[in-house]
Amino acid sequence: MRGPVQPLARKEFLPFSRPTLEVDDIQGVVDVLTSGWITTGPKCQAFEKAFADYVGASHACALTSATAGLHCVLLALGLQPGDEVITSSMTWVSTVNMIEITGAKPVFVDIDPRTLMISAADAARAITPRTKALIPIHFAGAPVDLDPFRELAAQHHLRLIEDAAHAAGTEYKGQRIGSPGTSIFSFHPIKNMTTAEGGMVCTDDAALFERIKRLKFHGLAKDAWDRYAKQGAAAPMEVVEPGFKYNFTDLQASLGLTQLAKLDAFNARRAELAQRYDALFQEVPEISTTRPPAWPHKHTRHLYIVFLDIDRVGLTRDEFLAALKERNIGTGVHFKAAHLHDYYQRTGRYPRGSLPQTEWASDRLFSLPLFPRMTEDDVREVVAAIKDVLAAQARRSSA
Ligand SMILES: Cc1ncc(COP(=O)(O)O)c(C=O)c1O
Incomplete structure (x- = not known):
């Protein structure tokens, strides 16, 4: 007589994701550890430049996470209670949480279940006089149909912010996500490239960029590298508005540089x-x-x-x-x-x-x-x- 059928099991657990960390990634971090400067500094600057060059963005600002990037961008847009932001509910909750935290109201439009993304046509139907921004989500490595979103944003004077957490290296009509406009990337360990935790805001809006740089670091006009390094100014820096402590470290930026080269x-x-x-x-x-x-x-x-x-x-x-x-x-x-x-x-x-x-x-x-x-x-x-x-x-x- 046959006993109960045993499930067919692999010998070892196969995780759904695992970062690819190699000798160059490890050596880069060790080099930073022994360099005497481990927080925001020259590696961050180099990573921001390399990432901006890779996606074709005019400005890139690295932060502790994409969530932090969304937080700073949405605050910088000056959202007020009562404002509405149109987005998708098929996203990691941080997109929606950051809208909610500003006091604005997330307004959801339904997805196409085949792509899991929203369309500009559906977003158009959700626009009211209180709508301030559109946040479509590039999903799972595929881009949303951006041109209709760009037209819609221009027509109604709305800000278009792309949640590009899943989209490092993704292209739309031959151009990498990240330019033009404003996009926010994530480097969480399950992402296609990782910095352990981390995010990047890419934008062609110079004023928005300056504001995000301030908001990510206490609202100071300059960051720690500008203050403490030999070439930095001697005078204490002024807080020009209240900000956060969302700055990226050189340890993470080193990983960013080696990972980006292999993306x-x-x-x-x-x-x-x-x-x-x-x-x-x-x-x-x-x-x-x-x-x-x-x-x-x-x-x-x-x-x-x-x-x-x-x-x-x-x-x-x-x-x-x-x-x-x-x-x-x-x-x-x-x-x-x-x-x-x-x-x-x-x-x-x-x-x-x-x-x-x-x-x-x-x-x-x-x-x-x-x-x-x-x-x-x-x-x-x-x-x-x-x-x-x-x-x-x-x-x-x-x-
Ligand atoms: C669509 C989407 N947006 C935003 C985020 C937030 O990214 P982070 O974990 O870097 O804050 C994620 C993270 O998984 C995400 O999947």
């Missing part, structure tokens, strides 16, 4: 792995994949997101992910819709049902392991584990 290679490897997933999922009808956008672009495959057909399978997404974990496969959820989080539900502004496509996706999506050092065998094992969970569930349902 295109990392992205190319991600694209190969994603193609492999695409091919293998042709045979799994219970799983569907996101679609690349219809406009010309270069996708950097920050995340490989799939949807589980929960009605057909008879498991919730979270039950499915628990079963994958039993099989040593790590996953992520990008994202639970921001408006469904407890705080936003308690505001009473965004009842369930108000964003049907975002909620549909939020209940079904998950991100599979995808990072440059993964092998083709890893990809095969992820898909085999998914098939094994589906087969086990089918056996349960028919028992």
Whole structure:
């Protein structure tokens, strides 16, 4: 007699993401550690310049995170209570939290569930006399359709701020995200390049840039390197407005420089792995994949997101992910819709049902392991584990 069927498990846990840190990354950090200057300094300046050159931006300001960048940019726009900012609820909550923290009201438009992004046409319908800004989110390595957003912003005198946390190296119509306009990138460890934690505001607005530089460091006219280094001014600096302590360190900037030099290679490897997933999922009808956008672009495959057909399978997404974990496969959820989080539900502004496509996706999506050092065998094992969970569930349902 046959015993219960054992789940097909990998020997070792495969995390959904892992940073690619190599000898040059480590040596760079060690060099900074032994240099005598570890906080904001010459490495930060070099990284800001290198990143600005890479994306084609006129100005780049590094900060502790993309969240910090969003905070400074939104404050610098002078948002007031009662103002409205149009964005997507399919994002990491920090986009929405930073709008809320300024006192303005996040106004959500529904996504296209195939790309997980919002369109300018839908944003146009949400504009009111109180609308001050548009924040579309470049998603999972793909760009939003920017031209219609640019036209909409110009037509209604709105600020267009791009959440580019997922978009280092992404291109829209042959141009890298980051220029023109204002974009905010993230270098969190799961991102395509990392500085442990970190973010970058790129902008062609010189006044906005100066304001963000001040806001990120106490509201001082100059940062620590300008004050304490030999060439710095001797006189104490003036606080010109109250600001934060969001400054980036030379340790992080060193990682930024070595990682940036490898970003295109990392992205190319991600694209190969994603193609492999695409091919293998042709045979799994219970799983569907996101679609690349219809406009010309270069996708950097920050995340490989799939949807589980929960009605057909008879498991919730979270039950499915628990079963994958039993099989040593790590996953992520990008994202639970921001408006469904407890705080936003308690505001009473965004009842369930108000964003049907975002909620549909939020209940079904998950991100599979995808990072440059993964092998083709890893990809095969992820898909085999998914098939094994589906087969086990089918056996349960028919028992
Ligand atoms: C779409 C989006 N926006 C903003 C952020 C915030 O980035 P950070 O973690 O650098 O603050 C993230 C982080 O994952 C994100 O995914």
